[in-house]
Amino acid sequence: MVYGRFRLYIWISSILYLAYFSCGFDPGDNYLIDCGSPTNTTVSNRVFIADNLASKFLSTPQNVLVNTSANSITSSVDSPLYKTARVFAETSRYTFPISQSGRHWIRFYFFPFVSGNRNLSLASFSVSTQNNVLLGDFSPNNVTVREFSVNVTSGTLVITFTPSNNSFAYLNALEVVSVPDSLITDDATSIPSGKFQGLLTQALETVARVNMGGPIVSFDNDTLGRTWVPDRSFLGQPNLAKSVSKIESVKYPPGGATSDTAPPTVYGTLTKMASEDDPNSNFNVTWDFNVDQGFQYFVRFHFCDIVSTAANQLYFNVYVDSWNVLPDFDLTSKIFGNLASACYMDFVTAVKDSSKIRVSIGPSSINNNYPNAILNGLEIMKINNSMGSLSGVGSVASSSTGHSKKNVGVIVGVSIGVLVVVIAGIICFLHRRRKVKSHGNSKIWVPLSINGSHTMGSKYSNGTTISVGSNFGYRYQFAAIQEATNNFDESWVIGIGGFGKVYKGELNDGTKVAVKRGNPRSQQGLAEFRTEIEMLSQFRHRHLVSLIGYCDEKNEMILVYEYMENGTLKGHLYGSGFPSLGWKERLEICIGAARGLHYLHTGYAKAVIHRDVKSANILLDENLMAKVADFGLSKTGPEIDQTHVSTAVKGSFGYLDPEYFRRQQLTEKSDVYSFGVVLFEVLCARPVIDPSLPREMVNLAEWAMKWQKKGQLEQIIDPVLVGKIRPDSLRKFAETAEKCLVDFGVDRPPMGDVLWNLEYALQLQEAVLLNDPEENSTNVIGELSPQVNDISNVETTALAQFETSSVDDLSGVSMSRVFSQLVKSEGSAEHYIAILQLEHEVGASLEENWLEHSLHGNI
Template identity: 55%
Template structure:
């Protein structure tokens, strides 16, 4: 053979190898595929599974028994594809471990295959055991009596070893038919995801369990058709059919799908090329949706991933529709053409996090949008993944007290009962003392100048300084048994009702949906925070109730509702520019007090217009402290914590570093300032693409020196240019990418006062505006800066004590 022919063959081989590599899409660094109990290799879906013996170095218990069966999984089951893997098993009568040496840290899938069959003395349906990995409880006292199942988990492996532990229960055993440990692209699971309540949560180190992976269009997609070897079951069995839900229409159009490498990782072409469409004729006024129902475990949070791709050939224009989880609106007026930048057939992935609370069902729906005259709705694929809770568990009910035969649990239970008894005695004493000191007519308040705190035990607080524990009966009376006619607001925690106490005090009653882990944590935080401080620009706590599994917090009633309502509601009168300035000033004062009013700063972590409430005189008060955090120690610069906050208001530095500081509140307040100025939502998908994101749009207009165009039309004729410039300059500084470059809330407050002075304060003694007001504000800035540099300080104006400046500039009782 000539040299040229050899080179040609080498070139052909290289080309084939390259083609093979490209076609696979993703090649995992770690790829452990084990057919447990088998003595030979088996190929399933184009992947090679090897027997335990091949991985003997990875198994700590070589004495586990091999068992096998001739029976097969039913051919009607979606798992019939894996029949060969279900015919053998490994049985463990003592705690056993698989120890995998990990080549690349990051996201890995763990898939566990179970099929209980009978082999001699082993009836696998009697097995009862737990499985854990990397301190995460995957299965707790697990038992499968019949059928076959594949359990799939996603873990962020942060070490060079992954240990998978099987622990039989007393007088029982464990078994496994097959298992996989496979690395996956880290981008498959995002770092942070917005919840249906518009709060952002971090998934960085959380474990996930796949509850459902469904292909709409009623077609099953086997692992061999998926880059990441996922099984997508047909959606037909999950579709709902009743008078208010319409059966979907299955459609398929693979040629229309415009795939990219990234979209292949999220889902295969087979998923995006099929869909279930709203079966009715498109009509925005028809209150109908196409819906699917899924079983979930209550008490957990779930990552819900929607897969969309416009494969329809519509004669009436764009595809607009709404997306729901239960009664929660995940996305309204979703325009697939807009979110895919007009690329026909491009896939779009929408992630959200929802809590199952006390429900065991998720109802997933898509339906027509009232925003558009004609509206169709489709869904191509859906994934539901359970998120590990604060205990690192995926399979333990909240507040579980299992394994009572364990001596450790018995000791802990006895100790807990003793501690509870002691706590109950203390609680009773404190309540008696509190009641004796309570003033007549002031049922909700007890005055103490010091020792603000919360004492008590889990789920049972006694607030000795500012609040009072109300009986549930009194709250039911005050709210007419939580009448829907008294609902004045909704939030992630639950509904808010207007109430009337027996002494005719109007109150706002926030009722938590359930004592889930997330809800209980927010309930505790809210009470603890509000018990520590009182300020005229912070909503005051009146009391709370935790009877009969309820989580209820009672606040002072704010007659004018939220700032958000006054900015967007057409039913409410528009706020004037001076009112908006004064509301911003009041809110800034409240946040400034949080940041500086105690030894450690309090970081609100959810500053937004919905959490700024207005009393009957339109005085602003900051509310909702369920996500608040105590600031760093005096020798620290930040608090490291999971990312939480509201979508659109979240500090990008905190988002990427998970390092929380007071400057995170400053960023959110900067967003609020522009929201107040422009009179529109932070994110509005109904607007043209360049206007969807408020901050991006504002910055572009500012760069073009077109400030007047961003101002709310209701106030554009009221604003003086100098006041506008000062206001925008302040808001822009709040939005600096680096927290160190942002002002403190004290500095923000100073500049807002200047903006009000530049606008002209009608309560001033002169009663009219003049150019001297601008000179006055400039004079104060020069004076402060002169003082700063005369002392040799290297800090900016944000570091100066603002109290002396405010004392000179405005009266204490103003605003």
């Protein structure tokens, strides 16, 4: 009888819900319970069922209901749902029949009031489902609603409340409501790069749901019963932001966002840059959100361009922490349709090692219109960890009381263990701090010595020892840098990066330089400054950009490089108006960059891993010779007895090795993967990530690999190259890129093999090779005949070429001629490898001689 009455109330509640949200989603399951209440409670046309009618679904050893006095409810806590509660003295469960499998909202309402001798603020408990821990050792301190989204695949949903030792659990109200399958799909874009798949199976907890530029949107104005809060309290600098509202303009395009995705009140309001008074505005609008460390987060951006008056008028950048996740974003591109069309973009962060997520929007450098950036709404949700937990402690509660007690013991044990580790960490930190203090903290930048080691520090750093090689340049005075850059004239800016701006400059002797000016207050900038000097003071190579000197006066971090007349490889491929490069020029640039990376990986006892290989970090001199630049993220490779370096994930969006991202284990093969992306970028002449394109085309590496596996890569190459690439050269080049992008680093070729393949692709482009037995083979070594008529003649010829070449040739393109000689003589792979090694050794030696002469003014 009770069960029948409950089903009747559920039916009535569903009818009312559907009537109110007639244009929204009709939930297959819709359980609303006012815990502890003897009667039904109506909240904004939603009927929460009385506690006794829900008892059919509750299994608990004790039946404890409490209610608060009228004077305990304040104006800020005026919902009738908080007037009563159900208290659980022992492990208790709600078991709900599920008629529609898939995602369900689970919302818990908590208010720690005092009733008689029962003080709910003393409660401590955990809450779990069959597969996930939702709350662990939880103690509500004030009124709160905790919202979760779980995927229910069985016919029942079991929610278990487990009191902590000598405590109890409680609940004021509960919702279990179906979610549309289309609300959260299985995949999203990983940050910093790649694709995240498997969202459908993850449990999520809502961290923030924000209506940018608009008022609070309560659950009765949202088709899915969500609450959207205003963004002002999250803004870092509210004076930089301005609100706009045009709710009546919102359109929901077919196949895009719907009113279930977010209501018109969200899409029809926004926060934008307050840039009206300054057409040269160059700042970001930033929001900060508190999160728990050790978890990944689902981040959904909601956009609707209600400020533009014409298509393609607004370009801007969107950042999550330091990652530019939507560079040069154009909301009115064909993927989103017309102006004022609602859309959203989904991302998943890496595991957070900090307690904040920072979201920013800012102007794009390619936008010739008035600088602006907008954001309409934002959702951030925590993703369960590998143990299925959203709390960070414990695992799924057992179904028996005895086991649940044991599980609580495990939770407590883990908590104590974590506490011990934290205390030990604090002791170590204090000891280290005391030790540093005893040596004295430097409050200004300490000049670096030209030879030997010195300690660099600032008021933001305890000091870092840097070993500066004797072949390094010298320290410039700040006044000299100011003069060289016309006092850092903004019109002389030739680039902007994470470290700072890069200015074109000219020294007193007429030498053209590139001056990179960092910010001494930036921890990231300090690390890059240090690493750049440490790395580039150790080596010089024809295909590595030379660091001429530095300046560390006046709390500045300034690096002075040789000037590269033709800018970046990226600029010659798209977006900067440079003339198009021919196929041979592109191959030679790739070969030069590969030489530089090969030198980094093999030139010293320990490899140097660049960690930020991308087309923007491959610079071109006046002769279009390639040089690898920007070593701020570089790391020395593993020890001889190790396979990798464990380190935090860093790199650039779109180029990052997915294996490095997943495992945080860095090897030289991470550079190889990034270089493979560059190769496809060179071939297709388009950005590696382009959100304006259809979903399957957004990621260049994925899109190009799809066509490569079809054997139809020529369908997507740069149109200016169509008909100008020999098929065999294109095939060899594409196979090389494909091998660089395999999933596992161990299966990728070393950079020396990549260099070999690119040299071969160039030879195939320049001439038809004679006596080539297997031109179509994917294995270059197999393409050279093992039958050699006169090996010694091959070696003599190749070595003679070394002896008669200039220093300039030896470190550059002369190897093309050596390679050609070997191929035409049908030389074996082993002999080419020997010659390649010899080139490396002789080249390194000659580089050193060249450096010695240059330091003494002989060159």
